[in-house]
Every structure is written in structure tokens, then in C-alpha cells.
Amino acid sequence: MSVFRTTIPAPPQDEPMVQLLAPDGTRTPHDELDPVLAHLTGEDLRGFYRDMVMIRAADLEATALQRQGQLGLWASALGQEGAQIGIGHASRPQDYFVPTYREHGVAWARGIEPMTLLEMFRGISHCGWDPHELRTHPYMIVLGAQTPHAVGYAMGIQRDGAVGTGDVETDTAVLALFGDGTSSEGEVSESFTFAASFQAPVVFYTQNNQWAISVPTSVQSRVPLAQRSRGWGIPSVRVDGNDVLACLAVGRIALDAARAGEGPRFIEALTYRMAAHTTSDDPTRYRPRAEEEEWAAKDPIARLRLHLAQSDEIDEAFTTACDEEGHELAMRLHHHIHAMPDPDPRELFEHVYAEPHPLVAEERAAYDDYLAQFEDEAQDQEGVR
Ligand SMILES: Cc1ncc(C[n+]2csc(CCOP(=O)(O)OP(=O)(O)O)c2C)c(N)n1
Ligand SMILES: [Mg+2]
Structure with a gap:
């Protein structure tokens, strides 16, 4: 055996994935996560389903509006609704979120109107919401720039004494979102260093949607991304990012730990970018159709619908009502954006x-x-x- 070692004895890609909902809607019991979700009511679950349907409707309409010349660009989050609605609902109101440019479901869960996002992509506003009030930083397009911001903010919270006091109203955690490709940026490594050294109350959340434009995740890392932070001593987990319940549960555990003063956590949510990178991209040039079909079968919305139908929590009247509400939202977005003057x-x-x-x-x-x-x-x- 060589004197050279890696910290990871397992071969690459051998990282267990936490999953509560299988693609066919079957719910797997889980000793650690079930208690975290025990308080959820049928109404809560139906709410998560509605959230995902609404945000997908807004997303599809935004893509159409870009094609009609009404938006400069749109970065679709299609397929990532489970990862985003799950983590969005894992937080407490005082937690602070630091997003990328593809967090429309997270924004929805934090109370940001889809209209505000579309106005930003039309070029008439730089943000459009009050980051302090909604506890959500403006979108960030410069890859990785947001992670040191998040860690710095978390260190500030620590110095304000709003960590580990046991006060559920004031103890605060920060959530730093970034993509699989962004994990290769130096800022992410620097952020891990500072977060670990100072035991900052920050949770890093990567939506590994398999692609950074045309570059697959396998090029970004020799080991599963979830294993990356362990070299810094930051505990981490890989979760099924198309399983809204698993994302919610691991998100809660991580944010609770950060708020309690136990230091940073890292979550890799394994998901898939079902649409193009942005409206400027053509994924047929670089990724196989079979891969898209494989992931379409793991759709986060269909999965929750199947689960709720199996447990008699929803019926056709409910899903139809959600679809209609999504359509009404899309029409509101359409008319509002079309009626807007061009930006100067x-x-x-x-x-x-x-x-x-x-x-x-x-x-x-x-x-x-x-x-x-x-x-x-x-x-x-x-x-x-
Ligand atoms: C510093 C920097 N370099 C390059 C870009 C161009 N760029 C925009 S998105 C992107 C890919 C990012 O991939 P990933 O982090 O996986 O996030 P995803 O788009 O898949 O959500 C690149 C290279 C940028 N915005 N910022
Ligand atoms: Mg990506």
C-alpha cells in the first residue's frame, strides 16, 4: 500500500444518498429524519405541492416571455423545484439566504413575488425586494462571489451573539447557495476555510444539477461533491434533490445545528437542470436525450403527487385547482410584463x-x-x- 492516502477510502461516486420519497412516490421510513418531519400536516404537504406547481408555471412563462423579446434572459430552474422548495421551508424567518441566479423556488418560499424576478431579468431592477426584510440577498451572477459574503455575514451574526443562545426567535443561520460548477471557484474553498476555522453558523447548499452550462459535474470533482467539505472538517450529506421531503429534513437538521453554534454544514442536493442553462443555451449540442429522459422520470412534482395520491392526501380536484392557479399566475406575469415600458x-x-x-x-x-x-x-x- 502506498504512503499516499486520500481522506476518502471509498471509490469516487460511492456516496450514499438520503432519500425519503422514491420516484414512484413510495415513502421510505428513516430513523433520523422522520422525527424532523413528524409535525407536518396534510395541508403542509399539499402546500409544498402547490408551491412547486406555481413556480414551474412561472418559470415556463418566463421562458416564453424571453422568446417574445420581453426579458433579456431567463435561467430556468425546471426540475430543481424539490431542492428549492425543500430548503426554502427548512429555514426560520430570521435565517439569511444568499442565492445564485437560479433560485426561483427558494425565492418563492422566502416570499419574493415571481413578478419581481421577471422584472429583474427584464433589466428594469437590480433586485426589487428588500434583502433585509425578506432575509434574502440579491441574486448573484458572479459565480462563487456570494459564498464569502454568506460566511462573512454568518461571522457577523456570531459576533452579534445571535448564535447558540437557545432563543428560537433570534438564533440565526445563513444559507449559502451555489451550483456544482461553482464548487470549483476559489471563493468556495476560501469560504469553507473561514467557515470551518471560525465555526460560522452557515449551511452550504449545492444543487448539483449535473451541469455547469456544457461541463458535466464529473469534470469538476474527482470525488462526489458531498465529500469535498470533509477535508475541512465540515460535516456533509448527499440528499436526493428531487425529493422535497428529504431536502426539507436535512436542511432543518443542518440549519438547526448552525443556529445552535455547532458550526457549518454542507449539503449536496443531487438534482437535474431539465431545461437549457439559460435561454441563450442549446443543450442538444452537448447532452444526450436519454439522460434528459432518465431524469424526467425522477421529476420532483410528479413524485410528491404520486406520494400524496397514495396516502389519499390529494385528489384530482386539488391537482386541477393547482394547475389552474399556476395558469392564472402565468397569465398575470404575461400581461404585466407585456404592459411594461422598455428600460432605458x-x-x-x-x-x-x-x-x-x-x-x-x-x-x-x-x-x-x-x-x-x-x-x-x-x-x-x-x-x-
Ligand atoms: C466568475 C464567473 N465565471 C464564469 C461565469 C459564466 N457562467 C455563468 S453560469 C456558469 C455555470 C455555472 O454552473 P453551476 O455552478 O453548476 O450552476 P448552474 O448554472 O448549473 O445552476 C458559468 C460558467 C460567471 N457568471 N461568473
Ligand atoms: Mg450546475
């Missing part, structure tokens, strides 16, 4: 810095000249007529 492209230069900046002023002037060309062209065309 010059606003791009607002809010870059709090105070005037010579480089921004120079770039704004150059852009003004660029836009002026089109005004001249429009006048020329007027003249020809």
Missing part, C-alpha cells in the same frame, strides 16, 4: 458606484455616442419618406 439602456451606468467615477463617465459618453447613431439613422429614414 443608459440606466446600465447607474448605481455602479455610489459616487461619480471617471471610467464609468467615459463609458457612458461612448455609449451615448453609440445610441446617437440610431437616432441619426431614424431621422435619415424619416427624411427619405
Whole structure:
């Protein structure tokens, strides 16, 4: 045997996955997780189902609106509803969430209106909600930039004494969200270091949706992502990200531990990005159709529907009512966005810095000249007529 060792004796990809709901809706009992979910009522479960249906309806409508030229871009969360609604409901109101750009289900669970997200992707707002009030940071597109923010915030909470006091109203945890590809960013490793060294009250939550645009997760890591943080001494788990109940349960355990002052946790939620990376992407160029079909059979919404139907918690009238409500939401989004004026492209230069900046002023002037060309062209065309 070589003197060289890894901390992981098991071969790569050999990491157990916590699952409570099988794709056919069967519920597996679990000694540690069942007590965490024992208080859930049928109404709670129906609420999770409705949440997922609503957010999928909004997501599909947003993609259509982008195709109609109404949004600049849309990053679909199709297929990730279970991972997002599960972790969203695992939190307490005072917890602080630090998202990426694909957290529409998380946003929904935190009380952010889908309309607000669409307005942001239309380019008329930078955020649109009050991060302090809704305890949810603005979306972040710069990969990994949000994880040091989350850890810094968690260390601040620690210094404010809002950790480990036993007060359920004030003890607070931070949730740092990032994707599988983002796990390769240096900021994530640095965040693990600080979180572990200071035992910060932060939970790292990766939705491993298998792809970072066209790069598969297997290229990002030689070991299952869940094993990554263990080298830092951060306890971690791989959970079925298409199982809303398992995500909720492990999320609760992790956030409770962080709030109690037991330090950071890391959750890898194994899921699948069912749509393109964004509306600018064409996944048929790089991923096999068979893989998409395999994951369609593990759909988080269908899974919960099957489970609730098996336990007589829902009937067709309920699922139809949810579908209709989703359709009404989509129509509201459609009409609202279509009725909006176009954003002024010059606003791009607002809010870059709090105070005037010579480089921004120079770039704004150059852009003004660029836009002026089109005004001249429009006048020329007027003249020809
Ligand atoms: C620092 C940085 N590098 C590159 C990009 C371009 N980019 C945007 S999304 C993306 C892939 C991210 O994949 P992952 O972390 O798995 O998240 P997912 O999009 O799958 O949710 C890349 C490379 C960026 N936004 N920021
Ligand atoms: Mg990804």
C-alpha cells in the first residue's frame, strides 16, 4: 500500500444518498429524519405541492416571455423545484439566504413575488425586494462571489451573539447557495476555510444539477461533491434533490445545528437542470436525450403527487385547482410584463458606484455616442419618406 492516502477510502461516486420519497412516490421510513418531519400536516404537504406547481408555471412563462423579446434572459430552474422548495421551508424567518441566479423556488418560499424576478431579468431592477426584510440577498451572477459574503455575514451574526443562545426567535443561520460548477471557484474553498476555522453558523447548499452550462459535474470533482467539505472538517450529506421531503429534513437538521453554534454544514442536493442553462443555451449540442429522459422520470412534482395520491392526501380536484392557479399566475406575469415600458439602456451606468467615477463617465459618453447613431439613422429614414 502506498504512503499516499486520500481522506476518502471509498471509490469516487460511492456516496450514499438520503432519500425519503422514491420516484414512484413510495415513502421510505428513516430513523433520523422522520422525527424532523413528524409535525407536518396534510395541508403542509399539499402546500409544498402547490408551491412547486406555481413556480414551474412561472418559470415556463418566463421562458416564453424571453422568446417574445420581453426579458433579456431567463435561467430556468425546471426540475430543481424539490431542492428549492425543500430548503426554502427548512429555514426560520430570521435565517439569511444568499442565492445564485437560479433560485426561483427558494425565492418563492422566502416570499419574493415571481413578478419581481421577471422584472429583474427584464433589466428594469437590480433586485426589487428588500434583502433585509425578506432575509434574502440579491441574486448573484458572479459565480462563487456570494459564498464569502454568506460566511462573512454568518461571522457577523456570531459576533452579534445571535448564535447558540437557545432563543428560537433570534438564533440565526445563513444559507449559502451555489451550483456544482461553482464548487470549483476559489471563493468556495476560501469560504469553507473561514467557515470551518471560525465555526460560522452557515449551511452550504449545492444543487448539483449535473451541469455547469456544457461541463458535466464529473469534470469538476474527482470525488462526489458531498465529500469535498470533509477535508475541512465540515460535516456533509448527499440528499436526493428531487425529493422535497428529504431536502426539507436535512436542511432543518443542518440549519438547526448552525443556529445552535455547532458550526457549518454542507449539503449536496443531487438534482437535474431539465431545461437549457439559460435561454441563450442549446443543450442538444452537448447532452444526450436519454439522460434528459432518465431524469424526467425522477421529476420532483410528479413524485410528491404520486406520494400524496397514495396516502389519499390529494385528489384530482386539488391537482386541477393547482394547475389552474399556476395558469392564472402565468397569465398575470404575461400581461404585466407585456404592459411594461422598455428600460432605458443608459440606466446600465447607474448605481455602479455610489459616487461619480471617471471610467464609468467615459463609458457612458461612448455609449451615448453609440445610441446617437440610431437616432441619426431614424431621422435619415424619416427624411427619405
Ligand atoms: C466568475 C464567473 N465565471 C464564469 C461565469 C459564466 N457562467 C455563468 S453560469 C456558469 C455555470 C455555472 O454552473 P453551476 O455552478 O453548476 O450552476 P448552474 O448554472 O448549473 O445552476 C458559468 C460558467 C460567471 N457568471 N461568473
Ligand atoms: Mg450546475
